[in-house]
Amino acid sequence: MDADDPGRRGPDLVAHADDPATVVPASGVSPAPDYASPRHSAPPGPAAVGPTPGVTPASYTPRSSRSPRSMAAPTRDHELRRTFPPFPPRDGDRFAESWWGNAWVGALEQGALDVKRLERGRGYAGQGHVDAITVTPGLVLAYVQGSRPRPYRVQVRLRTLDDTDWDRFLEAAADRPGHIAALLDKEMPRSLAECGVPLLPGPGDLEPRCSCPDRGHPCKHAAALCYQTARLLDADPFVLLLLRGRGERDLLDALSRLSATRAARAAQDRGPAPLPGVRAAEVLASRALRPLPAPLPPLPHPEQPPAYPAAPGGPDPFALDQLATDAAARAHALLSTGRDPVGQLTFWQDAVRLAAARPGAGLTAGTRALYSSLASAAGRTPPELARAVAAWRQGGLEGLAVLEEPWDPPAGRFDRARPLLLAADLPAFRPWRNHLTHPQGHVQLRLGRDGLWYAYESEPGHDDWWPRGTPDLDPVGALTGLGLPSDL
Template sequence: PHHPSSMATPHRDSELRRTFPPFAPRPEPQDFATTWWGQAWVDALEHTALDVNRLARGRGYADAGNVDAITVTPGLVLAYVRGSRPRPYRVQLRLRRLSDEDWERLLEAAVDSPADIAALLDKELPHTLADRGVPLLPGPGDLIPQCSCPDSGRPCKHAAALCYQTARLLDADPFVLLLLRGRGERELLDTLSRRSAASAARAARERGPAALPGVRASEALAGRPLPPLPAPLPAPAHPEAPPAYPAAPGGPDPFALDQLATDAAARAHALLTTGRDPVGGLTLWQDAVRLAAARPGSGLTAATRSLYATLAAAVDRTPAELARAVAAWRQGGLAGLTVLEESWDPPAGRFDRARPLLLAADLPAFRPWRNHLTHPVGHAQLRLGRDGLWYAYESEPGHDDWWPRGAPDLDPVSALTTVDIPDSL
């Protein structure tokens, strides 16, 4: 069946209006609340309901993902819930807002207990804050449902589904409950911050100025031997792995974060153990090649293709150019990339001795050009790097499309062991 698009309007959100995206369907039934305050919300619903069958249908609707985006404002939870008809039903849950006197008692109680403020910042609702004589959590009969469906049950299955999904919101963030009771998160945190600072200032004034220990300036400036510094801690054997970064709508790419965090850890470990930054002198292009080459594996997976496309666009290159450069980097690091991109005229010596060595190994006469020696058939090549090593390259016959192969070697014959050399011309 065709389901209408969401009727939520998150663009209208403000300090006192929050819209939460719909929960995905759950293949297996699970508890809707794992925290004590989330369970208190569920109890307020279930202890009031007169028909357990409606509650069971509501749980089924919630598990099936029939509840659209949920909007929370002071005293009201609103969502559209799909039922048996094509048009969804408009469902509301009302909860009494706290009076100014109730809020005053609650804020004073929180200021008197820094542990309660710390718990709120960790998205937890401490028992001590909810037990201060202020009706923060709903009790039986406090939740007032209203639905546009013809069912007169209180609650109907659509309202029950919304109530169960709201328990999941409260589970993750108790500030949703505080918003329902009338105050937004930013306003509460600002108020608690101001009152905590004022309370600390009053306590300091009441204690009076503390006697400050002093020392004569002549003694402080007198020359004296300093104790030796403690021995540094041993360096870890390897860089630590970064934590797993969750994906969030509109947030940073978790794959990119993992890539950058892993690279930063490796650079920090190298700097700690060697005293130098291994990539401090690289150009932007060279650093992009290094980052792409650090991605494990040889196949271009979807994630690797995305990484190559992003890095190539950042340095105004194509993904194919980046892939070839990565092969050169994996062959010989920065020196291997230089061999790929730079040709030069080597002095007499090692380059001149290479051709007789190749002939002695029953290989044909390679054609020289600058620091290149190319097989006469044209699909195997050696390049002499400025580091004195030979780098093997291979291309399809009849094409000038050279790709690095194998590992560099001081011996030109050994460098060709990974390249398929034809037996004869």
């Protein structure tokens, strides 16, 4: 039987897609607005409904002017449940562009018993009669609008993989780094799908079920759902993996752990390379000793630490990366120069050094978190730390001292600075300890204990000085490097 049964008339109510105990008014469904293309899946969300295109008055009962919402429940989605909005109507019989999406269509068509039902199912899918689709392990569920006002509840079942199959799949995916990269790029490599695990369905593997009276295999409603499911697989192969029993986050976490374990095992198997040396018996013999081998040359730069994956209850991967990078830089400096560049720093100076080592010019979310943590540990505020970082980047430890430690310089260089500024057609700067301030109060020079002049800027009338420019032995040169000679 291919036609909908007109004798099966019941209350104008249907069961909810996820909770059979919940009933909602039955009505025709139609697709939501178009999203991107079939190669990019839309985010889960409830689908809007409206008049169903392509249905003639002779085969479709008019509905009331108030259309109910979609019967899908995307708010219940989680790792093992995903809901996709309905696809818009489309022309043509091609429902997949990828090879794995076409493999799904091939499994449907090769296992079908009636070609005409497939043709009607393609027409239903192309006209947008399939409502929002819910995917869970082993099950695809949607409501499909037929020729009657009440839509039919359609399921397509597919066997899930057991633990042995998943272990084999994960091993095959971790064998090649390109496999993981392809999955993240929403691609399914053929070599991964053909790793001995029955990932793609074959003829007869799809088990459709429909609430319509048609007992065809499949009926036109189930065929329509299968064709639309091919479009989902086309856009995101993780939908196929979810159908086989595993969610996207679970799979990616398992692949990350497996890759890290393999890398650690490979590094342990390689072991350190043997170092050149001499035998102890030869060294202790009563004869001229051979010279010791030359020390190994230091590396040109410290290496980048490995990536630390986040784990529930584990340490912050951002903090681990920060500490490892800093430790590598300090170890490299100690091997290269014989001294630790931060061994004598105070807690505050070391906090400023760590913050200044963070690359980038803007305060990103990660940088703001780092500043907040370091400032709190040092008993300072983030704005104070930001000003100190600017001073450190201007002149290192001496630049920080110039910012925070005024001092009384001896006669000589400081006294000769004002005549030099006047000779350069600059106004008379006001002296205070090691500071020389422009009369308008927007530019300042500070003499460091290293003999260099450090330029500062502030809004006129505000005592809010920030380090600017490059330190210079010449006070005029320090101001010229500031790039504002016309304002002085």
